[in-house]
Amino acid sequence: MRIGFDAKRAFFNNTGLGNYSRNTIRQLTICFPENEYLLYVPKKKIRVEFDYGVARTIFPESFTGKCFPSYWRSFLINSQLYSDNPHIYHGLSNELPFGIDKMNCKKIVTIHDLIFIRYPELYKPIDRKMYLKKFSNAARVADIVIAVSQQTKRDLVEFLKVPEDKIRVVYQGCNPVFYQECPSEILEKARTEYDLPKEFILYVGTIEERKNLLLAIKALNEGHVKVPLVAIGRKTDYFQQIEAYLSGCSAEFKRQIIFIDNLPNEMLRAFYKLAKVFVYPSVFEGFGIPILEALASGTPVITSKGSCFSEAGGPGSLYVDPKNPVEMADALKAVLGSEDQRKTMICEGLKYASDFTDEKVAVNMMTVYQEVTGIKNNVSFD
Known part of the structure; x- marks a missing residue:
């Protein structure tokens, strides 16, 4: 053919x-x-x-x-x-x-x-x-x-x-690199080169209005979630809204939010592997590949209700109202506060990702x- x-x-x-x-x-x-x-x-x-x-x-x-x-x-x-x-x-x-x-x-x-x-x-x-x-x-x-x-x-x-x-x-x-084990030297390189905290929440995607990163930031601040958030992606004009919100937050909280530009897949997979949980609060997507990348990497996922998100996230992910920071905060606390729940979500996520x-x-x-x-x-x- x-x-x-x-x-x-x-x-x-x-x-x-x-x-x-x-x-x-x-x-x-x-x-x-x-x-x-x-x-x-x-x-x-x-x-x-x-x-x-x-x-x-x-x-x-x-x-x-x-x-x-x-x-x-x-x-x-x-x-x-x-x-x-x-x-x-x-x-x-x-x-x-x-x-x-x-x-x-x-x-x-x-x-x-x-x-x-x-x-x-x-x-x-x-x-x-x-x-x-x-x-x-x-x-x-x-x-x-x-x-x-x-x-x-x-x-x-x-x-x-x-x-x-x-x-x-x-x-x-998604790229098969996310299904593979990440060598310890790459994990260590990611942690030291980017000065990553011991535990962190991860977001991957363009920082634009539709992808709704501000919801996750509000959830951390208003829900008093103390784990840092690492956001990887290209900034757009929407970033000004995030800056405006952060300007009214404490200096301590501002240090909790870390922004990094796009990374090559080889390094990105290390971030997925190191993260405690992946958040994707987007309002709407065609599919949502970062969700699948996270699942394939063995990272629990919290994403939005509706749209295509259950197709990408499967039965093992948690789904929240993308307009409700309280729901996001509660979901984060549930995952971060229970290693048993994390392990269950990881196992179900890996199983679901194997179909892709x-x-x-x-x-x-x-x-x-x-x-x-x-x-x-x-x-x-x-």
Whole structure:
């Protein structure tokens, strides 16, 4: 089978859609190396290196394509697809080229979420308009729309009127490094290099309004939880709200909140392993990969009620109202105050995370490819 991917995010985004794209490509090339994988990349000067195995990269060749990479990705790529003749073209990040409906290949798009429709106030009007045009086009011309959660599937049906029988839910996995034991020297390096406290609560994610980190900070302060919070992620304008809140707190409490920029996965897994509990108070997500990373690392999770969070967190996580700092504080006290509860949550989390391994995710994706093309691969793993 010859499978083409929109690989822009794989080579240009460090987190989020980039992780999804890299993991999908890596999982498939490892588990099904007999296929031919074509990675369509709009620019040669890439930002993110990763091992894409047996796949090969394809860049714009025309003068126009080289000068206008976004235009190539959305329009000019069709002539390249006509030449390469893949059985499938898979848009990994919510988009398909305009005009691809005239191509003979099967079209698949992964749509991660419709947050720009659910929470329009978080986006600029021009961005909402652009997203709606791109998402709607992709959902319309695709033979199959892959949703990363049942929540996203429901939103696709409700907001974009995508027929249910056109949607397949394929959960994403996380980088296998989080399933592996972390060498003691890396744990020690993380603790000393970042001067980590002996015990701490961990948050991982962009520090933005939707992800609601301020709730966790309020829970610690107002609930008198004395364990420090380490927040890893890129800051946005929302950070000003956090600074404003902290300005009214005691100097002692301010020292309890530690902010760190994004880390490579090798170091990030050490933070998960060292943390006593992971908090993810987001209001809404397409799936919530950091939750799965924490579970796979053997870290108990406290996250939000509703949205897709129970799909990512499973039965062993605790769920709180993302608008209620008292609930968050009570959940933190319950986990931090009972080693037996922590151990139970860790065991249940590891068991749940085992359903999201590379092999299982790759098999689920390949099953969709088989369905849409009629071409069979061996999809059995021990």
